[in-house]
Amino acid sequence: MLKTQRPAWAIRLQEERELRGWGPFDMARQLLRTVGVENPSLSRVRNMYRQILRWENGENYPGTWAPVYAETFGIPLHELFPEPPPRQSERLNKKKLDTLAQADVNVEISTPLHAGDDEMERRALLQLTALGLSAEAFGSTGEPVRQLLALALESEPRDLDAWHLTLSDHLHAILTRASSQARDGLIVDLVAIQRQLHTAEPDQATELRRVAAALSMLYANALTRLGQHAGAIHWWRTAKVAADATDDLGLRLMTRCEEAAFGLYGQRDLPTVIRLIDEAEGAAGTKPSSWRADLTGTRARALALQGRHDEAQEALSTFIDFTGDRNARGIMPTLWNENRVHFTASWVHACAGREAEADTERELVLARTQGYQYAANVRLHEALCTVVKGGAGPGAAQATEILAELPPAHQSHMILETGRTVLRAIPREQRNRPAVRELQTLTSGRHLIT
Template sequence: MSESEKRPEWAVRLEYERTRHGWGKWDMSRQLFAASGIMSPETKRVKALARQISRWEAGQVCPWSWGDAIADLFGIDPDELLPPPPEKAARTGARHDDPDDDWGQVSELLRRVFMKRGIAVTALPALGQGQGRRVVQALDILGGDHHGAIADGLGQLIDHYALTICALPPTEVYDELLAVRAYAKQVHERAATSARTADLSLASGWLSHLLAVAACDMGEHAAARLWCSDAERRSEEARHPDLAAWSVLTRAMIAFYQGHAHLSAALAACGQQTAPVGTVVHAKLASQEMRAAAMVGDDDRMTRARRHAATAISALPYGVPETGVFSIALAEDPPYTATSLLLAGRPQEAVTATRRVIGTVYRPEARQRGEHPSGYARSLLILGLAHAQVRQLDQAVAAGHDALGGSRPAWPTMVLAKRLDRVLAENFAGARQAADYRARYLEASTLPGAGLQPAATDEDPG
């Protein structure tokens, strides 16, 4: 049996069309880049795609995601060139096995996820015209053993999700991150002897931390803790203490919103020993210790933590992120100051501090760009709680309605919304405005991603 007879018909056809046009594999690689608008691709990208072409022509991998571009180059119908893709084959009863099955399943999951959202990864070449197709084709290029390029690409995805995780519904973000984390796991397992193993392990850790944040916002606390533990293990492997500190912060925040103030304060204090002064996470852990101490009723510790948080913020380098999950709000007061004042029984000061934060951090132009929707909602709810404590019903209800009008329900937000409903019922029993807010709160609590669970404690923070 000849070599061509052992290969699928479509693989033989690909090689025939390429040679008919007088192209070597590198030539065809450059032609595909040019057809996609990349006129001067990096040599390593050309080489990577040429290797993919070899796999296509050997019949090892069918280039469904590249089908339209290849067909355009050869001037033939895509359906004539390649067999049906897996989804279509399943409907028609045909089957085309991929010998690299595990990798293929993960890659296909990623393709579906990215095609759904149309995410463009800035570190990778923009190939193709359709929504999501650029990433699909970029993933094909990275599908070999180029661990450095994969690590860099995962880094870009981490940067992307660090920003969007605060704006998109947490259930959607979680599903996407889970697919990327599965991809990273496959790569890491295959790169045991690679020089970039530590980078891949660290990338996996950051993805696990982002999954913990999304799970926290969904109210899935057990899953969040598991992801935090994995992130901390990866932090130790990669000797990158900041990652562990961010995961400790997430665990401290979960404890805080569950009403476990002593545990939250202890975690925040422990996390500050992990990350040095001059890092964003150290400053945020100090701020978290401040509000946890306020919930406990330890005014002295709250004051010390507030002073240390201010010192830590003053030590931050210029240009630290002010949006996204790894950011800090640079305002007149440390983060969570208004919440701390409210918990310390100083509601009028909390009103003033919250208005400063809203005016500085959550300016209208930032809200229009979709930044900080959850943080803005929580600030409004703190403002509503503070107004309710000083018996200002209309202002409290207005702030609550504004908070629940956002597009991103999340468990911490709904914990505060529940607390506001309770305070309004206690302080303004029978008031029509309080009843209207309760109806709006109950409606919002049924939305996907709200994350309210019956086990939430009666000590929900205010």
């Protein structure tokens, strides 16, 4: 949109920002600070950044954020926005703003519901915010809203086969789609399983609890990929409680294995991850199982990140040499597969600089992987190995290229965190190199535009 085509208020927003010497990311932090968010997450700042660009382009009116702009700039609202705004955007509800400021969800605000009643709009927004849905759903396809409406209208509960299919669908979404899309789809089914549990017959209640545990675990998975760690940790806990209520040892171990593994991506410090592994192994007993072996693989990765390469190699060997059934059947039979072994080996060998071994394992992962998540991370292992072998510049350039190839929606926290692992491996005296600085900028996420 040309500058002359934009509304006067959109031009004014950009001019006032530039007058103060603020870039769009600075503006995002200033607006969040005005509503009381002093240390926003990177994903929240990134989302606000994208919305600021839309507002300045005149694509949609700031609505609830208009008075925040006025307060941030120190300009009266009627002076900053002299034009009559769209009817819906005149309804500035402080409670909405407070809720959005406190919730660990996206803060993108487009023109909201076209309801004629303030209270209806407020309640709908608060419900979706409490569930973790982005308010952007109002201005896009509204698919999460449609699914919630369909849920309210359904009279028949889902049968168990349908629930098992639902779990497979969500796992596929997590591996192949943007993490925010996977999260929003999970929310709808978490609400549905809760409703069905209230009316379930005793012979189905236990299996539905198993489904609820698996859904909770997948939701923690999605939140981790979005970098929403506080929420993810709560959902790991919910998943464990739900699993423990079923007396299904495989399910109990699965939730604990996943919690420990995802903790490696900056969600927990490494000693805490190892403690989680120790506790899960205590719950596993002495009988060999694929999930017990998987805990050993997670231990190998944690030790490798700590630089304890001999111990990591020993744990990796134990993981590889597991002779039992590697297909962890149960409520999610496709969650565990042989790629976990090769991915773990790629990680451990790359951290130690064992280039030939890392190359072999990486190629095995790339030949078998589904979706973009594993593929991006295992390629970053190659860059990490290059750095460990002494090639700080080439390794940083390689990691930068891998990340830059990904669409912004696919640059999940877990992928960016692997990029940061590459960065941390670079000696301090070499971090002023242009390639290293570029990687540092890229892994901060400040460049992202969608």
